[in-house]
Amino acid sequence: MATRPKKKGVVKNLAAGRPPTVTKPKSLARKTTKSIINKLHLLEKRKVQAMKKNDNAQVAAIEAEIEALGGIEKYQEASLQGQRHDRGGDSSNVLMEWVGPYLSSEEYKGGRLRMLEVGALSTKNVCAQSNHFDITRIDLNSQEPGILEQDFMERPLPKDESEKFDIISLSLVLNFVPDHKDRGEMLVRTTQFLTSPKRFSGTSAAFFPSLFLVLPAPCVTNSRYLDQERLAAIMESIGYEMVESKTTQRLVYYLWRRTSDQVGNDRPFRKEEIRSGSSRNNFAITLL
Structure with missing residues (x-):
């Protein structure tokens, strides 16, 4: 008695029936993106401080750290991950x-x-x-x-x-x-x-x-x-x-x-402490 040939599975779309050719980059975990962004912010701040002191050796060392982390490209990758719909969008x-x-x-x-x-x-x-x-x-x-x-x-x-x-x-x-x-x-x-x-x-x-x-x-x-x-x-x-x-x-x-066509500020704002506490961050905006 002849056996009936087995039916081949139906391919629902082209992608399903085609072997993968490109591997998508892995999604960065939320903690990872936050860590990368924070580290790069800190290194950029340290770099500015070293430049003010004309400490070229320290500037070079910090730039090497930034490069090792992936630099602005890695920051952007982390930022793009943060724009995903499941991360706040x-x-x-x-x-x-x-x-x-x-x-x-x-x-x-x-x-x-x-x-x-x-x-x-x-x-x-x-x-x-x-x-x-x-x-x-x-x-x-x-x-x-x-x-x-x-x-x-x-x-x-x-x-x-x-x-x-x-x-x-x-x-x-x-x-x-x-x-x-x-x-x-x-x-x-x-x-x-x-x-x-x-x-x-x-x-x-x-x-x-x-x-x-x-x-x-x-x-x-x-x-x-x-x-x-x-x-x-x-x-x-x-x-x-x-x-x-x-x-x-x-x-x-x-x-x-x-609200107006003025350019510049009408009074200065210096770096002044308005909150105390060891858990505070040092983000500031000044106008001279």
């Missing part, structure tokens, strides 16, 4: 929660807004997919086409209003700047890239021009030198007003509206 989600309903409403007639995304890691975040923005993306180490490799502090200043932006995104960028004075200078510099508040009227003027700022929560909630009140005072001194804020266990999110 893309920070621009919060921005769209705030401004998206208005931009999608019949009330808004302003067209697409110009956005500068500093420290961009992807061209496919929520803001990009919303179709509300024409986005210029820059980063120190571009990860994909569509992101210009550029240092914001060295970006040429706009010649006129046509080269300025309606909103700037500074998400998890300021905390990577190792020196407190440079952080202050970066915040001041954002005002030079934003359009004049006179460009907006009505409800639009409640949101734009603006700065979307995201920091690790401990920078504000557990610092010796910075809390929300002091941050607000610093921002107000350079012509910003807080429109929205949100604090989670890991991050703090802010939307700051530019």
